Amino acid sequence: MPNLTVKQVNTLAKGQHSKTSDGNGLSFVVPKRGEPYWSLRYTFNEKRREKSLGKFGQLTLAEARGEAETIRAMLREGIDPLSLSSLSKHSGMTFNELFQDMYENKLLKRLKRPDIPKSKYDNNVAKFIGHLKVEQVNAFHIRDILNIIADSGRTTVANDVLDLLKNLFKHAIQLNITLNNPASAFSYKDAGGHESSRERVLTIDEVEQAFSVFRKYPESFTRDNYLACCLLVVLGVRKSELIQAPWHEFDLDNAVWHLPKERTKKNFRAIKIPLPPLAVGWLRELKVRSHGSNYVFPARRKSTRPYMGPDTINSAINSLFGIDKSKKVQPPNRMGDLEHFRVHDLRRTFRSTAAGMKFQDDHLERCLNHQISKLDEIYNKHDFFEERKIIHMKVSEKLSYFL
Incomplete structure (x- = not known):
């Protein structure tokens, strides 16, 4: 009762x-x-x-x-x-809403560059399954997305998107939105395949050929893109470190670039980069071209970021090779028989060019701001600034005839 x-x-x-x-x-x-x-x-x-x-x-x-x-x-x-x-509360969540939840609660807090997975999601996933409810997404959707990316030749992106999809479903399981992870059964073999480290290095003759084509087609390869490539092959820095650089990091009067720790890969180590006269001249030109912007390479189009996009230079290089994923009719190949290269290969080209001049490996590794070993970081605090100054000077002098 x-x-x-x-x-x-x-x-x-x-x-x-x-x-x-x-x-x-x-x-x-x-x-x-x-x-x-x-x-x-x-x-x-x-x-x-x-x-x-x-x-x-x-x-x-x-x-x-x-x-x-x-x-x-x-x-x-x-x-x-x-x-x-708990399950019914979120049962109507779409895949776009799931990504937004993971982006706000995980990616923004944990990643230095949360815009990278966001870009991969927006460009490769959202248009296919973003509107679907989480429980409606199945293995067929995953397979189709990976095939579309891989068939376009973007094997690395396919692997990255597979990892992203797996993490999204793990996030959904943690929130009790679903009990299934249809991406978990897929491996890199089903996406872009095994990724081998790139070894592309441009020879001196290839540098001459590439930069000659850059200059010949300014309507396809802008002056900003050209100067960025010049700086990359002479300084050996990472692309993101250069194109996102604010002007306050540069002391052009004393020819030094003060790159802070938080803008290096994995927040590794701040470094003072000596600037050879050729690089100072290019930067002074960029100062004029930036029209008062706080950034060396300001965004030229309306964008949420104030600086050049991460894919801008590679897209321009690809176009000169007759590659444009956004067009059905491909542009003509302006590079002739030159082997394809990416902008990051210019960093490797700097290292190879300097090594050919018989400079010491530890000095070259400092130029690249690499960590040689944990013991090296503990006991070797010398940044070899003067030695690196000579290296950048000699590399710029050797390549100046072609840039």
Whole structure:
């Protein structure tokens, strides 16, 4: 027999903190703070649990008993109502909403460059499955997305997108949105395949040929792109370190670039980069071309970022090789028989050119701001600034005839 009456409930609701049983786990709770509510205690998998059913005034005594009986029926079927309510709360979440949740709660907090996975999602995933509910996405969708990317020749991107999809479903499982990860059965063999380290280095003759084509087609390869490539092959820095550089890092009068730790790869180490006269001249030209911008390479189009896009130079290089993924009809190949290269290969070309001049390896590794070993970082604090100054000077002199 029920223990409570409507009159008793109304009286309890006006009283002090209490928890009164109605029988079979159902209770009327008057908290110290907040509004009175109905609560049901039950056992699931030998664990005691408690679920709030609704507030007083929104749920009558009869309705609370009916809700409690519905939950008891779920328990008899082996269903935990707490898990079910969490799942149903997010059951309508779309894949775009799932990515946004992971972006805000994980990527922004953990990654130095959260814009990279966001760009990969926006460009390769959103248009195919972003509108679907999470539980509607299946292995066929995953396979089709990976095939489209791989068929376009972007094998590295295919592998990156596979990793991103796996992490998105892991995030969904953590939030109890789904119990399945349809991306987990796929490997790199199903995406872009095994990635081998690039070894492309341009010879002196290839540098001459490439930069000659750059100059010949300024409508395809802008002056900003050209000067960026000149600086990259003479300084050996990473592309992102250069194209995202603000002017306040440069002391052109003293020919030094102060690259802070937070803008290096993995926040590794701040470094002072000596600038040869040729590089100072290019930077002074860029200062004029930047028209008062805070950045050396300001964004030329409307963008959320104030500096040049990460794919701008590579896209321009690809276009000169007759490669444009955005067009059905490909542009003509202006590079002739020159082997394809990417902008990062210019950094490797700097290293190879300097090595050919018989400079010491540890000095060259400092030019690249590489970590040689943990012991080296502990005991060798010398940054070899003067030695690096000579290296950059000699490399710039050797390549100046072709740049």
